[in-house]
Amino acid sequence: xxxxxxxxxxxxxxxxxxxxxxxxxxxxxxxxxxxxxxxxxxxxxxxxxxxxxxxxxxxxxxxxxxxxxxxxxxxxxxxxxxxxxxxxxxxxxxxxxxxxxxxxxxxxxxxxxxxxxxxxxxxxxxxxxxxxxxxxxxxxxxxxxxxxxxxxxxxxxxxxxxxxxxxxxxxxxxxxxx
Ligand SMILES: O=P(O)(O)OC[C@H]1O[C@H](OP(=O)(O)OP(=O)(O)O)[C@H](O)[C@@H]1O
Ligand SMILES: O=C(O)c1cc(=O)[nH]c(=O)[nH]1
Numbered sequence: 001x002x003x004x005x006x007x008x009x010x011x012x013x014x015x016x017x018x019x020x021x022x023x024x025x026x027x028x029x030x031x032x033x034x035x036x037x038x039x040x041x042x043x044x045x046x047x048x049x050x051x052x053x054x055x056x057x058x059x060x061x062x063x064x065x066x067x068x069x070x071x072x073x074x075x076x077x078x079x080x081x082x083x084x085x086x087x088x089x090x091x092x093x094x095x096x097x098x099x100x101x102x103x104x105x106x107x108x109x110x111x112x113x114x115x116x117x118x119x120x121x122x123x124x125x126x127x128x129x130x131x132x133x134x135x136x137x138x139x140x141x142x143x144x145x146x147x148x149x150x151x152x153x154x155x156x157x158x159x160x161x162x163x164x165x166x167x168x169x170x171x172x173x174x175x176x177x178x
Contacts, residue, residue: 003054007047008170011038011151016175025126031177033151035122039073048074049081052120052148055167059145061118063110065092067133070122074150078120092117094133106136113141119164123151127158134162151175 001009014037021032038044052074065075075091082089092109099105117137121130130147137144147159152168159166172178 003047003050004169007038007044007051007150008174010041010044010047011035011170012175014038014041014044016177023125025128027125029125033123033153033175035070035150036073038150039070039077039122045073045077046081048150049077049079051169052078052150053081053085055169056118056146056148059116059118059165059167061116061145062088063090063092063112063115063117063142064120065094065107065109065117065133066120067094067129068096070129071120071133074120074122094136096132107140112137115142116145117142119144119147121147121149123153124149124155124159125153127155127162130155131158131162134164 015034017032017034018030021029023029039048064078065071072093079089079091090110092107092112094107119130119133119137124130134144134147144164146165146167148167149155150169152171156166
């Protein structure tokens, strides 16, 4: 099986939780896709790195990250998968608010100013989380080339409205949820 097929099987078996939940946006849903159970899983996380690199390989970026916490292990999986392929790819973490002490940074990691960066998420429903990261990255002087998620739950229109390309490895149909 390919990495993409293997990762889909991992998500279906370990990441989908059925039952009433309140989402980040405040909306209610009948299922939750808990991708922390995938991006922090020793078998699935390396697949995440390779699948997300393959999905975005034509985009020409040299740093990757997004809004903490969901985006963080996606970005580091990509960093390590890129290193294994001989490619130097930096990661960064966008804080939900600027740190009040220490370096007082909103974006942690190597500087992103003047660089082409990819904004990632584990999953997105409204686009709100990746677009918050995009705004912070643009304020920091980065050029955001696109947004990419592992599983899309419906964020395409919001991301297109922000003028950005959007890539997703899987949608709800792939998971048998739509
Ligand atoms: O904002 P949306 O585009 O609709 O996407 C949904 C968000 O919900 C989850 O994070 P959550 O807000 O639960 O926070 P966490 O990453 O800190 O767990 C997920 O990781 C996305 O960031
Ligand atoms: O919209 C969300 O908050 C959300 C949905 C989902 O399936 N998984 C997740 O982590 N967040």
